[in-house]
Amino acid sequence: MSNTRRKAIKSLSPAMLSKVAERFKALAEPTRLSLLQALQGGETAVGELVERTGLSLANASKQLQQLHAAGFVSRRKDGLFVYYALADDDVMQLCDLVCGRVRRDVKAEERAILSQGL
Amino acid sequence: MSNTRRKAIKSLSPAMLSKVAERFKALAEPTRLSLLQALQGGETAVGELVERTGLSLANASKQLQQLHAAGFVSRRKDGLFVYYALADDDVMQLCDLVCGRVRRDVKAEERAILSQGL
DNA sequence: CAACTATTCTTCTGTATGGTTGATTATTTG
């Protein structure tokens, strides 16, 4: 029996899979997520992001570059400052989806612990 | 577009950010994505997944465990076989979002190359 | 039980990368 029923979702080429994985990888680090979070207020300079996140300047800069390479944030230089911003709202859609999962799981875990303590 | 109040991640705790990052990390590897892709046909045993993906048995098993730990796939043992399945359709929503981005970017790149050759 | 099969576990190696530190490049200002 072979896979006769092909769904609307077509199989991606290995090259595509790599690119997709790369994008996910950019979101797979708490520090980068916190930067994205800090960017929700709108376009922000690196220094300000450092204050909001508590990251070191060098590290923040490095992680922002990765987010930029992955296409999740835009970059604009103006004078001494470099301003980053969320590239579009795909990012937040992604996070919302995952956050939903996490919240559900956390709640389930809490329930499990509670029922244990009875 | 009206200025619909976008429900954003409001200051997730570091612990939450870690959990979210972990979920993304599970999707940040081509091999795991290919396993998810192979699971689109429905519940499938490990051996069959190995055939579809070309992964080694040990590796496939390992990666499936990670996907399971992240809650993206379900696991059911029946006799000698272990059957995995997509846990829900969140996974595919996530992938579709990212695939959309990747496709757009690839096309943009193609255009860039074409316009260079003028 | 013993032989067999599907899966998982264990151990190992190479590589990728997060974060730090210090130097370096832009840009403005005196």
Add this chain to the structure above:
DNA sequence: CAAATAATCAACCATACAGAAGAATAGTTG
């Protein structure tokens, strides 16, 4: 020009992890 500020770059270290190979486990069948 030199000093000050914002950000990036470069080198480094420690850790994490994908993937391979072989041993071990669990369920099946005679």
